[in-house]
Amino acid sequence: MQYLIIAYDNDNALDKRLEVRDAHVAGAKKLIAEGKIINAGALIEEDQMVGSTLYVDFETEDELNDWIDNEPYVTNNVWNMDEFQIVPVKLLPKD
Secondary structure (H helix, E strand, O other), rough: EEEEEEEOOOOOOOHHHHHHHHHHHHHHHHHHHHOOEEEEEEEEEEEEEEEEEEEEEOOOOOHHHHHHHHHHHHHOOOOOOOOEEEEEOOHHHHH
16 A cells, blocks of 8 residues: 655754654665655755655555654654654556
8 A cells, every 4th residue: 555654853853864864764765665765855945854754665564664663763753753754655657
C-alpha cells in the first residue's frame, strides 16, 4: 500500500535532526533501494529544515509501523508524532 507521510519536526529539533541525519539518510537509501521509499525530502520554511515528506510503499501496515518505530527521526525525538500524518495514496505509475 502506498502512503504519503508528512512529519513536522518538534520545536527546536534542528540540532537533533542534523545530529541523526546520517542515520536517517542511510536508512532511507536502503529503503529506496528496496522500493519501499518511492521519494522523500525535507520540508523547508524560511530556508530551514522543519520536517519531512515521504512517499512509501509497504506490503502491510505492520511493515509500515515497524519502519516508523525504528526510524532515527522517531527514536531520537526529531519528528512531532502528535502531528504525524499517514495518508493512503495511489501514485501515478512511472511507466
